[in-house]
Amino acid sequence: MTLILSNDDVETLLTMRECIAVMEEAYAELAEGRGVSRTRSDCFTPTTRGDALYSLKSMDGVAPSLGVGAVRINSDIITWPKRGNAMRREKIAAAPNNRYVGLVLLFSVENGEPLAILPDGVMQRMRVGAANGIAIKHLARTNANCIGLLGSGWQAGAQVMAACAVREVTSVRCFSPNPKSRAAFSDAMSALLGIEVTAVALPEDATKGVDIVMCATNSIDPVFFERWIEPGMHLSSIKRPEIEINAIKRADRVVIHWNDPAPIHVATKGAVIEEKAQGRGWRLAEEIDFDKLPTLPQLVVGRTQGRRSDADVTCFINNIGLGYQFAAAGALVYRKAKERGLGYELPTDWFTEDVHP
Amino acid sequence: MTLILSNDDVETLLTMRECIAVMEEAYAELAEGRGVSRTRSDCFTPTTRGDALYSLKSMDGVAPSLGVGAVRINSDIITWPKRGNAMRREKIAAAPNNRYVGLVLLFSVENGEPLAILPDGVMQRMRVGAANGIAIKHLARTNANCIGLLGSGWQAGAQVMAACAVREVTSVRCFSPNPKSRAAFSDAMSALLGIEVTAVALPEDATKGVDIVMCATNSIDPVFFERWIEPGMHLSSIKRPEIEINAIKRADRVVIHWNDPAPIHVATKGAVIEEKAQGRGWRLAEEIDFDKLPTLPQLVVGRTQGRRSDADVTCFINNIGLGYQFAAAGALVYRKAKERGLGYELPTDWFTEDVHP
Numbered sequence: 205m206t207l208i209l210s211n212d213d214v215e216t217l218l219t220m221r222e223c224i225a226v227m228e229e230a231y232a233e234l235a236e237g238r239g240v241s242r243t244r245s246d247c248f249t250p251t252t253r254g255d256a257l258y259s260l261k262s263m264d265g266v267a268p269s270l271g272v273g274a275v276r277i278n279s280d281i282i283t284w285p286k287r288g289n290a291m292r293r294e295k296i297a298a299a300p301n302n303r304y305v306g307l308v309l310l311f312s313v314e315n316g317e318p319l320a321i322l323p324d325g326v327m328q329r330m331r332v333g334a335a336n337g338i339a340i341k342h343l344a345r346t347n348a349n350c351i352g353l354l355g356s357g358w359q360a361g362a363q364v365m366a367a368c369a370v371r372e373v374t375s376v377r378c379f380s381p382n383p384k385s386r387a388a389f390s391d392a393m394s395a396l397l398g399i400e401v402t403a404v405a406l407p408e409d410a411t412k413g414v415d416i417v418m419c420a421t422n423s424i425d426p427v428f429f430e431r432w433i434e435p436g437m438h439l440s441s442i443k444r445p446e447i448e449i450n451a452i453k454r455a456d457r458v459v460i461h462w463n464d465p466a467p468i469h470v471a472t473k474g475a476v477i478e479e480k481a482q483g484r485g486w487r488l489a490e491e492i493d494f495d496k497l498p499t500l501p502q503l504v505v506g507r508t509q510g511r512r513s514d515a516d517v518t519c520f521i522n523n524i525g526l527g528y529q530f531a532a533a534g535a536l537v538y539r540k541a542k543e544r545g546l547g548y549e550l551p552t553d554w555f556t557e558d559v560h561p
Numbered sequence: 562m563t564l565i566l567s568n569d570d571v572e573t574l575l576t577m578r579e580c581i582a583v584m585e586e587a588y589a590e591l592a593e594g595r596g597v598s599r600t601r602s603d604c605f606t607p608t609t610r611g612d613a614l615y616s617l618k619s620m621d622g623v624a625p626s627l628g629v630g631a632v633r634i635n636s637d638i639i640t641w642p643k644r645g646n647a648m649r650r651e652k653i654a655a656a657p658n659n660r661y662v663g664l665v666l667l668f669s670v671e672n673g674e675p676l677a678i679l680p681d682g683v684m685q686r687m688r689v690g691a692a693n694g695i696a697i698k699h700l701a702r703t704n705a706n707c708i709g710l711l712g713s714g715w716q717a718g719a720q721v722m723a724a725c726a727v728r729e730v731t732s733v734r735c736f737s738p739n740p741k742s743r744a745a746f747s748d749a750m751s752a753l754l755g756i757e758v759t760a761v762a763l764p765e766d767a768t769k770g771v772d773i774v775m776c777a778t779n780s781i782d783p784v785f786f787e788r789w790i791e792p793g794m795h796l797s798s799i800k801r802p803e804i805e806i807n808a809i810k811r812a813d814r815v816v817i818h819w820n821d822p823a824p825i826h827v828a829t830k831g832a833v834i835e836e837k838a839q840g841r842g843w844r845l846a847e848e849i850d851f852d853k854l855p856t857l858p859q860l861v862v863g864r865t866q867g868r869r870s871d872a873d874v875t876c877f878i879n880n881i882g883l884g885y886q887f888a889a890a891g892a893l894v895y896r897k898a899k900e901r902g903l904g905y906e907l908p909t910d911w912f913t914e915d916v917h918p
Contacts, residue, residue: 208911237830240604242619247597249625251671258623258670260630262599266617268606268829273617277632278918279668279675299674299913306918307675309664311636313615314608317656318636318664325916358917468825472625473594554565554905556656559682560715561635561663 205549209322209537213547217540218327220365223334223533224341228504230267230532231338234462235501241265241528245468256283256296265528270535271313276324276527279305284424288381292422310534318555320538320547324530327537329362331529332522335461335500336440337366339520340416342503342510343459344438348415349374354407354427355420356380356389359442361396363420368397371416376401379410380421408432419446430454438511439519447521449491455519457511460497464524494523562906566679566894570904574897575684577722580691580890581698585861587624587889588695591819592858598622598885602825613640613653622885627892628670633681633884636662641781645738649779667891675912677895677904681887684894686719688886689879692818692857693797694723696877697773699860699867700816701795705772706731711764711784712777713737713746716799718753720777725754728773733758736767737778765789776803787811795868796876804878806848812876814868817854821881851880 233239242264251258259280266273281298284291299305306324311317340348348371353360356378367373376393378401380386386403393401404410411417411432419428419441426448428439433454441447452458498508500520511518541547590596599621608615616637623630638655641648656662663681668674697705705728710717713735724730733750735758737743743760750758761767768774768789776785776798783805785796790811798804809815855865857877868875898904 210911211914211916238606240606240827240829242602242604242617242825242827245599245602245621247599247621247623247630249595249597249623249630249670251625253671258625258630258673260599260621260623260632260668262619262621262632264602264604264617264619266604266606266615268608268615273604273606273615273636275617275619275632275634277666279630279673281673295917297915297917298672299669300672300909301913301915303910303913303915304918305668305673305675305913307666307912309634311617311662312656313606314610315655315657316615316636316638316662318662321912323912323914323916323918325914325918328918468599470597470599472597548911550565552657553660554567555664555678555680556658556660556662557568557680557682558654558658558660559568559680560652560654561661561680561682561685 206318206552206555207320207541207547208550209320209541209547211323211326213541214322214326214537217537217546218330218533220330220333220369222536223330224337224366224369226536227331227334227529227532228338230270230528231501231504233267233269234528235505235507238269239267239528241526243464243467244525248471250472251281253281256281263525263527265526265531266313267528267531267535268313270532272531272535272538273311273313274527274531274534275309276530277307291424293424308530308534310538317552327530327533329359331533332359332442333362333366335522336363336442336520337370338504339440339459339500340367340438341370343457343518343520344371344416345436345514348438350414351376352410352414352417353378353420354410356386357422360389360420361393363418364393364397367416367418368399373399375399377404377410377414378402379404379407416440421446433517435515435517437517442522444521444523447519452492452519454517456516458497458519459500459503460494460521460523461500462524462526463495463499563675563909563912564677564898564904565907566677566898566904568680568683570898571679571683571894574894574903575687575890577687577690577726579893580687581694581723581726583893584688584691584886584889585695587627587885588858588861590624590626591885592862592864595626596624596885598883600821600824601882605828607829608638610638613638620882620884622883622888623670624885624888624892625670627889629888629892630668630670631884631888631891632666633887634664648781650781665887665891667895674909684887684890686716688890689716689799690719690723692879693720693799693877694727695861696797696816696857697724697795698727700814700875700877701728701773702793702871705795707771708733709767709771709774710735710777711767713743714779717746717777718750720775721750721754724773724775725756730756732756734761734767734771735759736761736764773797778803790874792872792874794874799879801878801880804876809849809876811874813873815854815876816857816860817851817878817880818857819881819883820852820856
C-alpha cells in the first residue's frame with residue numbers, strides 16, 4: 205500500500221532530535237559520495253493574476269543506506285511585494301480552500317515502489333532547522349546558550365527548536381518587523397520549549413551580546429550586518445542573502461549547506477520579476493566563490509575544520525535546499541508511520557504500472 | 562478533487578491524432594519562449610540486487626496556454642544485459658505485483674492545485690510517437706507511404722500509429738531480433754491499423770526501398786547504418802545512438818527534438834555501469850554538435866527549413882524527452898477525463914496544505 209500522510213502526521217512523527225540524527229547520518233553518506241542529490245530546478249511562467257508568476261519547483265535525492273529516494277515538488281503562485289525596505293517573496297494560497305501546494309513523494313531504492321505521498325510543509329521546515337542545527341552543533345561554541353533570532357515565521361520556529369536540540373539554550377531574543385507577529389511567536393515558543401523567548405523592538409536588541417544569531421526570514425535583502433558581529437558569535441542563515449556580504453567576509457569560518465551549482469532556472473520570456481529577485485539573491489555569488497567554501501556534509505565527516513577558538517566568528521549559510529534532505533527525513537517518517545499505522549493506505553497499483561514505461 | 566487516472570484511462574482518452582495536435586500547439590509555444598521545459602535528471606545509486614542500479618529520473622515542464630505544469634518521475638531498477646551484439650538497457654518490474662514505477666503529476670498554472678496523478682506508460686509512448694510523427698509531417702515526402710520499422714516493442718507501436726496519423730501509410734516492414742516478437746507485433750498492428758504490417762528476418766529487408774525508416778529500439782548501439790540510406794528517405798529515431806553517426810552526417814537535413822544540455826546525471830561513486838552505458842550513448846555528441854542542430858519546435862513554427870527536394874535525405878533524432886510533453890498531453894487527457902467522468906477522485910486537500918511551505 206502507498207501511504208498518504210498529512211502535515212499533522214509528520215508533526216506527530218518527526219521530532220527535531222530524530223530529524224537531526226537521521227540527517228547527520230545522511231550527510232555523511234552524501235559526503236562519501238554514496239548519497240545522491242539533484243540540484244533544485246525552478247520553472248516560471250506568467251499567470252492570469254497580474255504580476256504573479258507560476259512556479260513549478262522540484263528537487264530529488266536518494267539516500268541508499270536509508271533505502272529511500274525522494275522527489276519534492278512545489279507548485280506555487282508567487283508575488284514579490286515590498287515590505288518596509290526589503291523585497292519579500294510571497295506565495296499565494298491560491299489552491300482550493302486557500303491552500304499551498306508542496307508535495308514529497310517517497311520511493312523504495314530496493315524495488316522502486318512509491319512508499320508515500322505527503323505535503324512538504326512540516327518536513328520542509330524541520331529539515332531546514334535540522335541543517336542549521338547540525339551546523340550549530342559543529343560550529344558554535346559548546347557553551348553557547350543565548351540566541352538572537354531575526355524572523356518570527358514558520359521557519360523561525362524550527363530554527364529555535366533545532367538550536368535547543370544541540371545546545372543548552374537558555375534565552376532567545378526575537379525581532380521581526382511586525383510587533384504582533386514577534387510577540388505571538390515569542391509567547392508560543394516560550395510555552396513550547398520551556399525557555400525564555402523575548403520579543404524585542406529592534407534587530408540590534410536581538411543580536412547584541414548573544415552567542416548565536418539566527419536569521420530566518422523571507423527577505424531577499426540582507427537583515428544581519430557586519431557592524432553587529434561580536435567575537436565568538438556563530439551566525440546562521442536559512443538563505444543566501446540574509447547575511448550582509450561584508451559580514452560573511454569577516455567571519456573566520458564559513459560553511460555552506462552544499463556546493464551545488466545555482467538552481468536550474470527556466471522561465472518564460474518576460475517573467476522578469478523572478479529574474480530580478482533571483483539577481484538580488486544571487487549577486488553575492490559574484491563576490492564570494494561559494495563553490496570553494498566547505499560544506500555541511502564535509503563538516504559532519506570531519507573533512508573540513510570547524511571552530512578553532514572561542515573567539516572565532518563562525519558562519520553557516522543554508523545556501524540551497526536539497527531533495528536529499530526529504531529522502532532522509534522521509535525515510536524516518538515513513539518507517540515511524542508504518543510502525544504506528546498512521547496515514548491513508550491507497551493501493552500501490554494505482555501508482556505503478558504493468559507496461560514498460 | 563484530484564484525479565487518479567490509470568493507463569487504461571489514458572489509452573481511452575488519448576488518441577494519436579489529438580496527441581499530435583496538442584503537442585504541435587505546445588511545441589509552437591515552446592519555440593516562442595512561452596512554454597518552459599526543465600531538462601531531465603537521473604540519479605543513480607546501487608541496490609542490493611547485484612549489478613542492478615536504482616534510478617530516480619525526473620523532468621518538468623509548463624505549458625501556460627494549456628494551463629498545465631507537469632512533473633514526470635521514474636523510479637526504476639535498471640540492468641544492462643547484452644543481447645546479441647547490442648547492449649540493452651532494461652528495467653526490472655520489481656515493484657509489488659511485478660510492476661514498473663513511472664508517474665506523471667499535473668498541476669494548474671492558474672492556482673497551483675494538483676489536478677491529476679497518473680502512470681506514465683501510455684502517455685510516454687504516445688508523446689514519443691507524436692514527436693516523431695510531427696517530424697514525419699514536416700520532413701518526410703508527402704507521398705511517403707512505405708515504412709521500414711526496426712523494433713517491435715512498446716515504443717514501436719506508437720511510432721507506427723504516429724506515422725499513420727500524418728501520412729497515408731500502406732505498408733510496414735518490421736524487423737526485430739526475436740522472430741516471435743516481430744511476428745506477434747506485426748499481426749497486432751495489422752489488426753489495429755488496418756494496414757499491411759509484415760515481419761521480416763533481416764534489418765535490411767525492413768529498410769530496403771522504403772520511404773521512411775523508423776528506429777524504435779532499446780539499443781544503446783546503432784541499429785541503422787549509412788550503407789542502407791536511399792535517396793528521399795526520411796530517417797526517424799527515438800533515441801540518440803540508434804542511427805549510425807555516418808548516416809546522420811550523410812543526411813541532408815537533421816532535426817533534433819530539443820537542444821537541452823545533456824541530462825543532469827548524479828550517481829553514487831561506483832555506479833559505473835550506467836556511466837559506461839551513457840558514455841556509449843552520448844559519444845555521438847563528440848562528433849556532432851547537437852546544440853547547433855535545428856529543433857522540432859523551430860521546425861513547427863517554420864523557423865528552420867524542412868525538406869527541400871524529393872531526393873533529400875531527412876533525419877529526425879528524438880534525442881531527449883521533455884517533461885513539457887507530459888504537460889501538453891496531460892492537459893488534453895485531464896480535460897477529457899473531466900468531461901467523461903473518468904478516474905478516481907481524491908480530496909485535493911490531501912495533496913495541498915495550509916502551512917506556508
